[in-house]
Amino acid sequence: MSFSFNSKIPLYYQIREDILHKIEQGHYNVGDQLPSELQLAEDYGVSRPTIRQAISELVQEGHLIRGRGRGTFVSQPIITDNALAFSTFEEDSNIEYQWEKVIECRRIYVSSEIAKxxxxxxxxxxxxxxVLKGNRKNCLTIRTSQIPVKLAPNLLEEKNLKDLKLYKILREEYGLVPTHSKQSFQSVPAELEESSLLKVDPGSPLTLWRGVLYSCETPMARVKTLFRGDRFRFEIAQNEGTNDTVVMKWVNLPEISDCF
Amino acid sequence: MSFSFNSKIPLYYQIREDILHKIEQGHYNVGDQLPSELQLAEDYGVSRPTIRQAISELVQEGHLIRGRGRGTFVSQPIITDNALAFSTFEEDSNIEYQWEKVIECRRIYVSSEIAKxxxxxxxxxxxxxxVLKGNRKNCLTIRTSQIPVKLAPNLLEEKNLKDLKLYKILREEYGLVPTHSKQSFQSVPAELEESSLLKVDPGSPLTLWRGVLYSCETPMARVKTLFRGDRFRFEIAQNEGTNDTVVMKWVNLPEISDCF
DNA sequence: ATTAATAAAATGTCAATGCATTTTATTAAT
DNA sequence: ATTAATAAAATGCATTGACATTTTATTAAT
Structure with a gap:
């Protein structure tokens, strides 16, 4: 342990680095519970606030997850590869998603923003x-889609709608094949409702993904997806001249031990 | 002041919200120095650690900037407007850029990270x-490029290098035509040096754009660009099946009244 | 066996203090 | 007037202590 009281480097920072090291070296594995704050304080020979400061930073950066009464756990590292997390047109052939849950499903008048x-x-x-989507026990995303009623009049009557083969239904029942899309994303703080659904604190950084899907120049759906995790990386391999690109994108998501 | 000791909401959080309110309401203006932590502690009738916790969150989120020995200040607000396009291969035919300034131009051994x-x-x-690039009076981006010496041995001797037709020179003099690229971006806080160049406070949110340009499968340059502004939007129009996409990207940048 | 009450463990919040370090302004010396 | 030393102000780091709240496991009652 490269930890010294004589160093000019703050104790909390040395501890922070030491814990991070132990995570990277596999001394702590994903999902492992760290010793309690009091235990760590004793181990390092420092006070609890010092330990808390070290841990707080690691929580902020997504390396650890804390839960009152439960403990501190190593979170999922910096997942994942490419199109796994999001197939562009959300076909959801993605096996990474173990479950999905329909939160709400209704017929409403369109808001002015979405109407545009x-x-x-x-x-x-x-x-x-x-829809709330998750990976094993975890809540990872909230996705809200709006589909014009006139494009798919009987959508709510579909039997397997709840199974969330939304884009499959749109294609097979209504002939709505997404041909292209416009997407944008942004870093946003978690609102209250979102934070409770995704089991993060209000204000936590989320990645907001907005998209409009087109079917033969007709806008067929607007999608808004919120991803947990404060780091977002996006890769593009682009070929000059044609302007064609192959897009690889991924998100780093923390893991929480329980969700429901 | 909606602040109460009897509330179930933590004191530090109430104070956090109160300060945020005062920033938004104009009670504290951009650049203003907040009362010292001790003063605030007295004002609110709480201890200094409580104040620090409140302020720390606001610093983390970019609303405030702290400096040891100096004080705590309201940071630049989150403005946006002029969409500014970036040509993918930085041809810089973009007339939005009114000026560019070469900060540094040297021949060095490659760092291990870039070597990879x-x-x-x-x-x-x-x-x-x-290179520092700006739009009229404003500094908008810092761009650092590394080009292998063996690909363009006499690059530094080029007369019009200072005029920054870098990619033009590479193409016309060395036959280095960018054919494709890999890019990624990320939100990062401004480091000290960067903040002074871009005329923002340290810690202000910047968008970091990283790219590797290839010429016929040969990596020809690595580019790192820092954009001022905390909001980044990226649009992709994608065609199904082929995975081909046309990429349109832009950044929303704040406007600052004076720069030089 | 199931359920309810209890206890234990862990993190969350807050206070009061002390000293260190950095910056800035003031003062003294040249 | 300029420079150097000093003092004051502000944040940074760390300790100790106390109590609150949530979760989980245990125990007791049915």
Missing amino acids: DLHLANDDEVFEMT | DLHLANDDEVFEMT
């Missing part, structure tokens, strides 16, 4: 679906 | 160019 994206009038209706 | 990207050995050399 979907080329709708203000009194047009859309189906709005909110 | 450029497929170089550790004792290989690169030309490193750091």
Whole structure:
């Protein structure tokens, strides 16, 4: 342990680095519970606030997860590869997602903001679906989709809608094949409701993914997805001239020991 | 002041919200110095650690900037407007850029991190160019490029290098035509040096753009660009099946009244 | 066996203090 | 007037102590 009281480097920072090292070296594995703050304080020979400061930084950066009454755990490192996490058109052939849960499913008048994206009038209706998606026990994303009613009039009556083969249904039942999309993303702080769904503290950094899907130049759906995790990386391999690109994207997500 | 000792909401959080409110309401203006931690502790009737916890969160989120021995200040707000496009291969035909300034231009041994990207050995050399770019009076980006010496041996002798037609020179003099690239970006806090160049406070959120440019499968340059502004939007119009995409990207940048 | 109450463990919040370090302003010396 | 030394102010780091709240495991009652 490269830890010294005589160093000019702050104790909390040395401890922070030491813990991080132990995570990277496999001394602590993903999902492992760290010793309690009091135990760590004793181990390092420092006070609890010092330990807390070290741990707080690592929590902030997504390396650790804390839960009151439960303990401190090593979070999922910096996952994952490419299109696994999001197939561009959300076909959800993705086996990484072990479960999905429909939070809301209703028919509403379109909001003015969304109307613009979907080329709708203000009194047009859309189906709005909110889905919580997770990986094993974890909540990872909230996805809200709006689909114009006139494009898929009987969408809510579909039997397997709850199974969330939304884009499959749109294609097979309504002939709505996504041909291209416009997407953007942004880092945003978690709102109260979002934070409770995703089991993070309000204000935690989330990645907001917005997209409009087109089917033969007709806007067919607007999608808003919130991903947990404060680091987002996006890779593009681009070929000059054609402007064609192959897009690889991924998100780093922390893991929490329980969700439900 | 909606602040109460009887609330179930933690004191530090109430104070955090109160300070944030005062920033938004203009009670504290950009650049203003907040009362010292001790003063605030007295004002709110709490201890200094409580104040520090409140302030720390606001610093973390970029609303405040702290400096030891100096004080705590309201940081630059989160403005956006002028969408500024970046040509993918930095041809800089973009008229939005009114000026550019070469900060540094030298021949150095490649760092290990960059060596990996450029497929170089550790004792290989690169030309490193750091350029400050701006829009009228404002500093908007810092761009650092590394080009392997062996790919463009006489780069530093080019007469019009200072005029920054870097990619033009590479193409016309050395036959280095960028064919594809790998790029990624990330939100990062401004380091000290960067903050002074871009005229923002240290810790202000910047967008970090990293890219490796290839010429016929040969890595020809590594580019690192820092953009001012905390909001980044990226648009992709994608065509299904082929995975081909046309990429449009832009950054929303804050405007600052004076720079030089 | 199931359920409810209890206890233990862990993190969350807050206070009061002391000293260190950095910056800035003031003062003294040249 | 310039420079160097000093003092004051502000944040940075760390300790000790106390109590609150949440979760989990244990125990007791049914």
